[in-house]
Amino acid sequence: MFDVEERQRVRGQLLTAAKEDPGIAAAAVTGSEALNAADQWSDIDLAFSVRDRLDDALRRWTTRLYQDFAAVHHWDLTSGPAIYRVFLLPGWLEVDLAFTAEAEFRPRGPAWRTVFGDAQKPAYGQLPDREHLAGLAWHHALHAHTCIERQRWWQAEYWISALRDQIIALACLRLGRPTAYAKGAHLLPLELTKPLEATLVRSLDEAELRRALNAAALSMSAELDRTDPLLAARLNPMLTALTTTP
Numbered sequence: 001m002f003d004v005e006e007r008q009r010v011r012g013q014l015l016t017a018a019k020e021d022p023g024i025a026a027a028a029v030t031g032s033e034a035l036n037a038a039d040q041w042s043d044i045d046l047a048f049s050v051r052d053r054l055d056d057a058l059r060r061w062t063t064r065l066y067q068d069f070a071a072v073h074h075w076d077l078t079s080g081p082a083i084y085r086v087f088l089l090p091g092w093l094e095v096d097l098a099f100t101a102e103a104e105f106r107p108r109g110p111a112w113r114t115v116f117g118d119a120q121k122p123a124y125g126q127l128p129d130r131e132h133l134a135g136l137a138w139h140h141a142l143h144a145h146t147c148i149e150r151q152r153w154w155q156a157e158y159w160i161s162a163l164r165d166q167i168i169a170l171a172c173l174r175l176g177r178p179t180a181y182a183k184g185a186h187l188l189p190l191e192l193t194k195p196l197e198a199t200l201v202r203s204l205d206e207a208e209l210r211r212a213l214n215a216a217a218l219s220m221s222a223e224l225d226r227t228d229p230l231l232a233a234r235l236n237p238m239l240t241a242l243t244t245t246p
Contacts, residue, residue, distance in 0.1 A: 002091035004040055010069065010093065011044050017064065018048055019116055023057050025049040025102045026117020034113040043094035047082070049105035049117055057099050058085055065095065080108065128169065128179050130227065137166040137220050138235055144213050145242050153204040160209065163216045164199045170223050195219050214243040 011029075018027045031045030032038040050057045065071040065087050077084040081104035087095040106120035144159035169179045171192050177184025185193065198215035202208055217239045224232035 002089075002093040006091065007042070007044060007093060010089070010095070011046070013068075014044070014046060014095070014097075015115055017068075018046070021060070023050060023052040023060065024117075025051045026105055026119060027115045028107075028119065029113045029115055030098070030111050031096070032111065034111045043096060045096045045098075045111075047098040047100065047105070047112070049102045049119070050099050051102055054083060054099050054101065058083065061085070061097060061099075065089075069095075071095075080104075128173060130170065130173060133166050133170050133173065133179075134224065134228065134231060134235075137163055137170065138239070140166060141213070141217055141220065141239060141242060144209075144216075148206065148209050148213065151206070153206070153209060156209045156213075157201045157204060160199065160201055160212050160216055163213075163220065164196055167196065167199075167216070167219050167223050168193075170227055174223075174227050192223075195222070210243075217243045 011033075015027055015029075018024045026049035028034070028047040029045065030047050032042045033045065048057070048061075062071075062074060062085065065074070069087075070090055071087045072090065074085055074087045077086060079098075082098045082100040084096055084098045087097070089095060104120070107122040107124070109124055112119075112122075140159045140163035144156050144163060147153075147156035147159060165182065168182055168185050168188070171177075171188055172179045172184035175184075175188065177187045195215070196219055199212050199219060201212045221232065221236045221239055224235060
């Protein structure tokens with residue numbers, strides 16, 4: 001595995017290269033490093049303001065990462081106006097480079113520190129919609145049940161785990177914690193997370209899948225009671241019926 005000194009060295013080399021690249025107008029450190037919260041396992045997160053075409057910058061920097069940093073693989077994630085090209089370097093060092101047109105280069109959250117150049121005024125993203133998270137939750141509960149009835153054990157496990165993710169997201173949203181990728185899960189009180197341990201699927205036996213789904217439905221009902229009592233009054237009887245269906 002990489003160490004902190006290597007990560008700092010690679011970050012410094014990338015920022016130096018960005019400053020020397022005439023196609024890059026500005027750069028920022030993002031992620032945990034921007035919040036002074038990085039630890040020994042943190043990756044490298046940088047954002048680049050691109051003067052020229054995004055495709056040209058992506059092609060140029062991809063060549064650089066493979067030639068100069070021995071990248072092993074990369075893939076893309078689009079978020080708003082930015083294209084994140086995610087690289088894997090030797091030693092399991094992840095490098096996330098966000099490429100954004102100059103006119104759209106701006107902080108979209110608190111994890112941002114401009115290193116050089118100028119950024120537009122911040123435009124923080126909106127919190128996820130509670131109704132959407134609740135909708136995903138009941139959707140996943142229904143599909144978990146359906147997959148058990150169809151004897152699709154692996155798919156049932158997938159939907160039970162996905163249901164648990166939405167319960168965590170709803171709790172995080174209610175308590176003002178990060179909702180994406182369970183980033184706020186460790187900040188939730190134990191009385192919320194302890195019951196979720198029962199939702200972990202321990203085998204693909206039908207009885208075990210039904211047990212885990214029932215535990216997830218109970219946790220979902222409890223969170224709906226806290227989050228939206230009116231919706232809970234409508235959904236909870238249906239969740240009970242769903243999980244008691246033989």
